[in-house]
Amino acid sequence: xxxxxxxxxLAVDLILHNSAQSSLTVRAIALSLTKQYNKLIDCHLAxxxxxxxxxxxxxxxxxxxxxxxxxxxPGKFLPDTDITIETSLKPDLLPLLAEQATNAEEAANYILxxxxxxxxxxxxxxxxxxxxxxxxxxxxxxxxxxTLWSYISPANLSQIENSGEEIVQGIVNFFQxxxxxxxxxxxxxAATKMLEGIDKFLTEFNNIEPKENPPTSPTDGKIFExxxxxxxxxxxxxxxxxxxxxxxxxxxxxxxxWNCYARAREEQQQxxxxxxxxxxxxxxxxxxxAEFITRANSGMMLGNFELDFSDGxxxxxxxxxxxxxxxxxxxxxxxxxxNVMMMDEYLPGIMSVIYGNVSPEEAIAQIETYNR
Numbered sequence: 470x471x472x473x474x475x476x477x478x479l480a481v482d483l484i485l486h487n488s489a490q491s492s493l494t495v496r497a498i499a500l501s502l503t504k505q506y507n508k509l510i511d512c513h514l515a516x517x518x519x520x521x522x523x524x525x526x527x528x529x530x531x532x533x534x535x536x537x538x539x540x541x542x543p544g545k546f547l548p549d550t551d552i553t554i555e556t557s558l559k560p561d562l563l564p565l566l567a568e569q570a571t572n573a574e575e576a577a578n579y580i581l582x583x584x585x586x587x588x589x590x591x592x593x594x595x596x597x598x599x600x601x602x603x604x605x606x607x608x609x610x611x612x613x614x615x616t617l618w619s620y621i622s623p624a625n626l627s628q629i630e631n632s633g634e635e636i637v638q639g640i641v642n643f644f645q646x647x648x649x650x651x652x653x654x655x656x657x658x659a660a661t662k663m664l665e666g667i668d669k670f671l672t673e674f675n676n677i678e679p680k681e682n683p684p685t686s687p688t689d690g691k692i693f694e695x696x697x698x699x700x701x702x703x704x705x706x707x708x709x710x711x712x713x714x715x716x717x718x719x720x721x722x723x724x725x726x727w728n729c730y731a732r733a734r735e736e737q738q739q740x741x742x743x744x745x746x747x748x749x750x751x752x753x754x755x756x757x758x759a760e761f762i763t764r765a766n767s768g769m770m771l772g773n774f775e776l777d778f779s780d781g782x783x784x785x786x787x788x789x790x791x792x793x794x795x796x797x798x799x800x801x802x803x804x805x806x807x808n809v810m811m812m813d814e815y816l817p818g819i820m821s822v823i824y825g826n827v828s829p830e831e832a833i834a835q836i837e838t839y840n841r
Contacts, residue, residue: 475502475503476500481496482495482496483496495518514557553603556599557601561717566580580593601615692735696716697716707731725816729805738790739789740791744811747816748819750819751781754823755781758819760830765818771803772811785815788804814836
């Protein structure tokens, strides 16, 4: 296999953010790229954190350090010595990096530049990186652990059709090491927790959905093709979701930055576009947010806000059914720009309801007064 590995040594602070857009500063020490036949298939970032920050990372499951994915519990980490974490960029985000960098040094410089100029970029999100190992050097030797992701290799996850056996073998090896290390603490609770963590992550990672019968519409792939063509022509950087006719796009508005999703439904001959609010509504604010978006939706001519009561996710959706017609760039442009403009316009109101204890009625009134 023609793999080429490139290293770039670092010694610089890097600012990352979690899903709640809270920042955390790590000490980046190395970045490496792996290419196969000149195609980027892996990117590793190693950094150091103090014990306090590591405890936060572990508690909140940052860098996909999910419960139950350690191969064994480490020896006790010392409170006054830095801990080294090695991570790998999720494979579906590698094209974003490959567009900007041809070697490890350029990749490192690009990520550091984003840290200074676009701190909310998806490449700086802890959700975008998989923790491979956690280690601390002590006088008695190195202590720490590897995670499931180091056993199955993120590069394999991006090529499941060709790497299924390697992934299965990696999981088997992980189970063997985990069992040996936890033999004295064999409990059903621990085993169940680990299995749930593995299954949940792999499902989320690969966006696995129930398979439907292949569409037989004569416009197979046309909506997705038009969608791709529009975002390329309109200069919107995007990432295709694995094995789905859908794109993930980062958008910067005047009032914030958020992720958008464009989806083609070929069988139904529909195009959908979503803006996902950068913050979820806390449970105690969901009724207020529901009132806010109900008031906002009143009179909307194109699209509407939606609220997922299960997790507080707020989104704005625009869509079109083109059965018997064709999807054009002009139609896509209208739906996309109307969508992001509405999210940008109403985002301050959403934030004021969640964080400023402003009533939904007052928040809507402020927006309407400002935009007259």
